[in-house]
Amino acid sequence: MSNPSQLRSTILKMAYNAQSVHIGCAFSIVEIVHTLYSNFINIEKLKKFTSDRDYLCLSKGHGVMAVYANLFEIGLIKEDEIENYFSDGSNLTGLADCHVPGIEVSGGSLGQGITVATGIALSKNLDKCDSKVFCIVGDGELNEGSAWESIMIAAHRKLNNFILIVDANSYQAMGKCESVLCMESFKAKFEAFNFETLECNGHNLDDLNSSLSILTKSKNQKPKALIARTIKGKGVSFMEDDNIWHYTRLNEDTYQKATSELAK
């Protein structure tokens, strides 16, 4: 598996070729997704789509390029799909879409992917199957009431196979979360909703690995939440913590600058 910088390079290539937006949204979850595919999701079962596989549900579908880059690594997405991202009639859309093999739920409409992920976890729980269901939501996405409906259901149904990861990059589409609709403290909220909750640095691989190990090995009956503190646009200096990269497309100059930074 490539390292996070290489994954970011794949994302940049896709974004530049396709003139896609949402680069900042993808960059904030690169380490999270990389850690899940490297150490917590059984790749062989995923590639065979066995019913007892682990699931990664990207509810914040705007970060989908980070998942595409990993699915490319494991062979579920082909090189020409990366090269021809957004070309007419191609398969990979700009938001998570359940018709793409490896994308388990559609996540373009915020607050929806988490509801389906909860259903998958419920199903596996009823079957006493060992599958883990990882669901990545955005901090902005948690504005959606439907997300909290699912959070209540997960806790009530004791879905200890459900691991919700909050990409807490502190931005949503129109600005800082704290100024648009302040929802902190997430940790206090999830604990109040009866989730076993940890916080970590969402770009530190050791921190992510140890937090996810604790949560996936925990034997209590609670669903799990990991508040991953991240930086929107992480990895390229002029994109970091600048919400303009939610919307901005790469030009030749910015593409070259960003690529060279990642190559260092």
Added chain:
Amino acid sequence: MREVISNFLAEKASKDKNFYVFSGDHGYALFDEIRNKAPNQFLNTGVTEQAMIGAAAGMAKTGKKVVVYGLACFVPMRVLEFIKMNICYDKLPIIILGDGAGTIYTTLGASHQCGEDVACLRTLPIKIYSPADKFEMKLSLEEAAVLGIPSYIRVGKCDKPAVHQENSITKLSTNLPILASNNKTAIFATGSMVSTGREIATKHDLTLFSCPVLSYYDRTEFLENIRKFSNVITIEEHSINGGLGSIVSDLIAEEGLNTKLTKFGIRDYFTKGCGSYEYAIKYHKLDSESIVDSLKDKGLI
């Protein structure tokens, strides 16, 4: 009709451990049977219609057979986008039961009445059933269970007289004949209004069809029946926009037929004032007397 639903769910659940029913804290006695026979297969998610649709989709994605129950004003109305993205886009064969459709909950006011469900769902790839009595309900449930695509069963006023005889229908079709006449005027009605249509058709010697399927219907069958008449009347306890009347209107317009169409349905969006079901039906001029008066004014009877 409710007994048919209750028995169907209980029987399916007791025979198939993979069969689950979701409710967002509605239905109460309707689920006594399944809660007796297969308590673990009835999942009340609380008052969480949006998350319930998503959870049902997640269960169906992993191979479970799922029925989702709600009041039509909430399921499908409140959760329309969740149905679009999580059920229809993924082509999941979930059965949605929308109870209390039409003006049934007239005493509760506008929030609980629903004359928009069919119109909204007709723009999505979902089969829509609007059964008129317990016989059509049973066939709708049985067909939906093996359909392989999303379906919606509109559950309207349930205590009206049956329109079919015992064992008179064994299979649903687009237009089920109820009464036949040589008169060149025919009524096409759906759901609760088939029984009203029968009163009118019996008294005035008209042909009557029940229309239990409002999407993925047999276009050829519909057109063949429309072509037999000079005047076609549609009656539905639903908005005149987007339901049965609109289906017939589209068919007539697209085929360039000379058939004259008269639509009866909900024209004023909300029922003014509180009162009985009969009050609401009369308010919307969907009682047989109001319909007959209107048809007389138009010279159709």
